[in-house]
Amino acid sequence: MNGNLYFLEFLKHSSPIIQLAWSLSCVFLIIIAMLIMYLKYLRNHLSENEKIKVKYQEDYESSLVTYLYSGNEDGSFSSEQQLIINELKKCVADPFKRKIIISTLLKLRSEISGEIAESIDKLFIKLGLLHYSLAKLRNKKWDIIAIGIRELTQFKIKGVHKIIINNINHPKREVRKEMQLYLVHLYAFKGLDFLNILETSLSEWDQIQLLEVLQLNNDTQIADIRPWLKSSNDSVVIFTLKLAKVYNQFEVKEELIELLNHNSEDIRVNVISALSHLNIVEAKNIVKNNFNERSHEEQIAFLKMMENVYESSDKPFLLEHIHHKNFEIKLLVMEILKNINFEEYTLYEIELKKMLTA
Structure with a gap:
C-alpha cells in the first residue's frame, strides 16, 4: 500500500513527459488485455462453430446418402426422398446451413459418377439452391459472382449461359475465368463461341485451363x-x-x-x-x-522447324547464316548442316570451336 502511495506521489511530482508516458503505457496495457480477451473469445467461437459445422455436415451427408439410394425404380420420388427434400429445404433458408449443404453435395458429387451424380445435380435445383446461385450473379462483389458461376459449373446447370456470358468482359479476371470454364465444361467446343466477342486478354494460365477441360471432354466435334x-x-x-x-x-x-x-x-x-x-x-x-527481316525469336522458331523439314537444297541458305551474330541461331544452323551432311560436319565443328573461344 505504501509502495502504491509512494509511486502516485512520485508520478504527481514528475515531469509532464513522464506522466504522459505512464498514462500511455496504462492505456496500451488495457488495450492489449482487451485484445487478448477478444482473441480468446473468437477462438472459442470459431471452435464451437467448427463443431456445429461438422455435426451438420454429418447429418446432411447421412440424409443425402439415404436420399440417393431410396428412389423408386420408375425414377419417381419415394416418400422417404420427399421427406428428406422437405427437411433440407427448411435448412436452405439459413445461409450458414445452406453453405454446409452445398459443400456436402459437392463432396458427394466428387466421390460418385453416372446417374447418381446426375441425381445430385437435380437435387441442387429441387432444393432451390439454383435460385441462390443465380442471385450471386447479381451481386456487386466480384468474388460472390465468381462463386455463383463456379457453383453452376460444379452442378452442371445448363440453360443459364446467356446470363453468365454477360460477364465475358468483366473487369476482374477471376470472374472471366469462371465464366469461360463454365461454358467449356458444359458445352465443350461449342462453349468456345465466347471467343467471337471476347475483348479482354486470355492469360497463359487461362489458355492452359481451357485446353485441359477440352481434352477431358469426349466431344469429337471440333469447332x-x-x-x-x-x-x-x-x-x-x-x-x-x-x-x-x-x-x-x-x-x-x-x-x-x-x-x-x-x-x-x-x-x-x-x-x-x-x-x-x-x-x-x-x-x-x-x-x-x-x-x-524477321526477329531473332522468329528466326529461332523457324530453324527449329527446319530441323524437322530440312532438305539438301537448304544447305546454301544455312551457310549464309553460319556466322549469324546470335549464338543460338549459329548452333541451330550447324546442327541442321550436320544432319544434312555429317561428313562435312568436321569443318563446321572447327568453326564452332572458333566461336566458343572468340
Missing part, C-alpha cells in the same frame, strides 16, 4: 477455328494456334500461312511453331525468303 485465327484479339489468335496444334487442324493451313505476316511478333512465332507441328512445308520457302 471451326478459322474465325478465331482472324480475331483482332491477339490472345484469342494465340489460343487458337494452340488448338490447331493440339487437334492437328491441317485444314486451316492457308489461314496459318497468312498469319506469318501478322503485326504481332508473338503471333508470328506461335504460327511458325504451329506450322512446324503440322509439318506444313509450304511455309518454309516463305520464311526463307524474308528470313533476315
